[in-house]
Amino acid sequence: xxxxxxxxxxxxxxxxxxxxxxxxxxxxxxxxxxxxxxxxxxxxxxxxxxxxxxxxxxxxxxxxxxxxxxxxxxxxxxxxxxxxxxxxxxxxxxxxxxxxxxxxxxxxxxxxxxxxxxxxxxxxxxxxxxxxxxxxxxxxxxxxxxxxxxxxxxxxxxxxxxxxxxxxxxxxxxxxxxxxxxxxxxxxxxxxxxxxxxxxxxxxxxxxxxxxxxxxxxxxxxxxxxxxxxxxxxxxxxxxxxxxxxxxxxxxxxxxxxxxxxxxxxxxxxxxxxxxxxxxxxxxxxxxxxxxxxxxxxxxxxx
Amino acid sequence: xxxxxxxxxxxxxxxxxxxxxxxxxxxxxxxxxxxxxxxxxxxxxxxxxxxxxxxxxxxxxxxxxxxxxxxxxxxxxxxxxxxxxxxxxxxxxxxxxxxxxxxxxxxxxxxxxxxxxxxxxxxxxxxxxxxxxxxxxxxxxxxxxxxxxxxxxxxxxxxxxxxxxxxxxxxxxxxxxxxxxxxxxxxxxxxxxxxxxxxxxxxxxxxxxxxxxxxxxxxxxxxxxxxxxxxxxxxxxxxxxxxxxxxxxxxxxxxxxxxxxxxxxxxxxxxxxxxxxxxxxxxxxxxxxxxxxxxxxxxxxxx
Numbered sequence: 001x002x003x004x005x006x007x008x009x010x011x012x013x014x015x016x017x018x019x020x021x022x023x024x025x026x027x028x029x030x031x032x033x034x035x036x037x038x039x040x041x042x043x044x045x046x047x048x049x050x051x052x053x054x055x056x057x058x059x060x061x062x063x064x065x066x067x068x069x070x071x072x073x074x075x076x077x078x079x080x081x082x083x084x085x086x087x088x089x090x091x092x093x094x095x096x097x098x099x100x101x102x103x104x105x106x107x108x109x110x111x112x113x114x115x116x117x118x119x120x121x122x123x124x125x126x127x128x129x130x131x132x133x134x135x136x137x138x139x140x141x142x143x144x145x146x147x148x149x150x151x152x153x154x155x156x157x158x159x160x161x162x163x164x165x166x167x168x169x170x171x172x173x174x175x176x177x178x179x180x181x182x183x184x185x186x187x188x189x190x191x192x193x194x195x196x197x198x199x200x201x202x203x204x205x206x207x208x209x210x211x212x213x214x215x216x217x218x219x220x221x222x223x224x225x226x227x228x229x230x231x232x233x234x235x236x237x238x239x240x241x242x243x244x245x246x247x248x249x250x251x252x253x254x255x256x257x258x259x260x261x262x263x264x265x266x267x268x269x270x271x272x273x274x275x276x277x278x279x280x281x282x283x284x285x286x287x288x289x290x291x292x293x294x295x296x297x298x299x300x301x302x303x
Numbered sequence: 304x305x306x307x308x309x310x311x312x313x314x315x316x317x318x319x320x321x322x323x324x325x326x327x328x329x330x331x332x333x334x335x336x337x338x339x340x341x342x343x344x345x346x347x348x349x350x351x352x353x354x355x356x357x358x359x360x361x362x363x364x365x366x367x368x369x370x371x372x373x374x375x376x377x378x379x380x381x382x383x384x385x386x387x388x389x390x391x392x393x394x395x396x397x398x399x400x401x402x403x404x405x406x407x408x409x410x411x412x413x414x415x416x417x418x419x420x421x422x423x424x425x426x427x428x429x430x431x432x433x434x435x436x437x438x439x440x441x442x443x444x445x446x447x448x449x450x451x452x453x454x455x456x457x458x459x460x461x462x463x464x465x466x467x468x469x470x471x472x473x474x475x476x477x478x479x480x481x482x483x484x485x486x487x488x489x490x491x492x493x494x495x496x497x498x499x500x501x502x503x504x505x506x507x508x509x510x511x512x513x514x515x516x517x518x519x520x521x522x523x524x525x526x527x528x529x530x531x532x533x534x535x536x537x538x539x540x541x542x543x544x545x546x547x548x549x550x551x552x553x554x555x556x557x558x559x560x561x562x563x564x565x566x567x568x569x570x571x572x573x574x575x576x577x578x579x580x581x582x583x584x585x586x587x588x589x590x591x592x593x594x595x596x597x598x599x600x601x602x603x604x605x606x
Contacts, residue, residue: 087484181390183507184527204486205508206522217522217599219509224487243606257606264606290606296520299600303546303560303567303593 007121031231035238040245043112045069239265310424334534338541343548346415348372542568
């Protein structure tokens with residue numbers, strides 16, 4: 001099956017305790033599409049400015065990501081500048097230059113309109129709906145969002161959620177969306193808004209997933225070396241939709257495999273700036289990560 | 304094997320979103336010894352005041368907990384008053400009446416001195432050392448502590464840690480003890496202080512364990528109903544030492560089973576005030592919890 005990703009393509013200027021880099025390739029659409037491309041053909045729908053180098057486009061195309069849905073507008077590419085302190089849990093924004101993102105109006109190319117899985121990355125919920133309306137009966141609609149849209153555009157986000165099959169948020173966002181502190185209690189409230197399936201990201205603590213057959217919980221891969229957390233959540237989501245594109249979207253076990261793969265891919269992403277580690281992943285590397293993951297969770301048959 | 308628990312016996316006055324109760328039975332030694340008594344014979348070394356009812360002593364004795372190491376001093380029993388808000392992650396102290404705890408000087412009865420496993424609950428590290436010195440060559444020394452001792456009695460705590468085999472702390476305490484934000488990086492620094500094995504409690508996110516064969520990570524059992532978090536950490540530790548008392552203390556798998564049992568027992572503890580749920584546990588109930596736990600972590604053979 002094919003995947004369409006709607007999201008941002010950005011330049012990131014990032015400082016972490018492990019170094020700093022200016023204007024490196026980033027953006028939710030970039031991370032998600034590169035992660036998804038490990039498993040399935042991907043269409044990326046986004047917008048960049050005149051300053052966006054052809055070499056980045058060529059890099060995406062070489063990975064099997066169709067880029068004719070990336071509008072090249074007059075002006076500068078979206079630029080985010082931020083830093084992380086030692087705990088690496090929280091991104092601190094120094095400067096956000098929305099630039100061409102201000103005029104982003106997703107235009108889904110004809111060949112992308114029949115994508116089987118649509119991933120609506122973290123943008124204005126109204127734009128997410130406008131993008132979604134251009135697809136012909138997708139089999140699975142997946143959505144990411146963030147605290148800004150939950151706080152300031154809640155009605156619009158709720159309207160979008162009615163059309164979503166799988167919602168991916170972090171634990172703070174789930175609490176914000178529902179006003180419920182206990183995530184296990186909050187999940188059914190979110191499901192009542194539309195998404196039959198919900199994945200709750202918990203960073204270094206792993207992830208929960210609630211679907212029609214109940215709740216599962218997986219730890220993260222314990223990491224000694226964290227270089228740059230940027231893109232962890234986007235590559236997590238991208239890997240999930242990529243793996244799901246290789247499944248029948250029915251078996252619960254497919255969703256579990258997708259979730260674990262998301263955890264492993266995210267753990268690779270944070271071990272380098274930009275796409276440095278993510279772009280090197282292949283099935284062999286993911287299998288090796290999975291062997292390590294299983295070894296970290298030696299659940300016995302009985303206790 | 305037998306277990307000796309050194310810790311507090313207290314009256315707790317607690318308010319949570321699920322109710323409030325005055326002067327209910329609590330204390331780190333109480334929770335730890337009751338949890339350990341599910342698996343092994345236990346000696347409890349503590350102190351109470353003249354106001355402590357015989358019925359509580361009889362309750363402990365009926366569980367196979369030897370109480371002749373509990374000094375009954377002139378004065379009132381240690382009393383803690385506190386509350387939890389909706390997130391239940393943090394205990395807020397309203398009042399601490401140390402009372403007879405001010406004169407606690409652990410006296411280990413002769414029959415307890417040959418205990419195989421010594422659990423030094425969260426008290427002054429100098430008292431922990433004084434207690435430990437009274438035991439005859441224990442096979443395993445386990446220690447719990449808290450932020451107060453780490454901040455204000457660090458040298459004394461480090462002296463005690465030299466004699467400890469297994470240290471159990473939460474993630475914030477590990478960070479405080481080492482000054483390192485990444486827990487995976489902090490663990491070997493703690494091991495260099497003495498304890499060859501370290502368990503890191505993460506509350507609703509489960510626990511990590513580092514031993515001579517590396518690191519394992521387990522999620523918590525997802526809980527919809529949290530009634531009172533008090534005693535979760537103490538019953539977690541108590542269950543661990545109780546299970547270890549049924550093992551040869553050698554196999555890594557024994558430590559894994561002990562850790563998972565600790566997670567399950569703690570998840571039961573928080574579902575009632577005081578010992579309401581903990582005291583009802585038996586092997587059958589723990590097996591049922593374990594079946595539920597495994598179902599929540601369906602790790603596939605391959606991805």
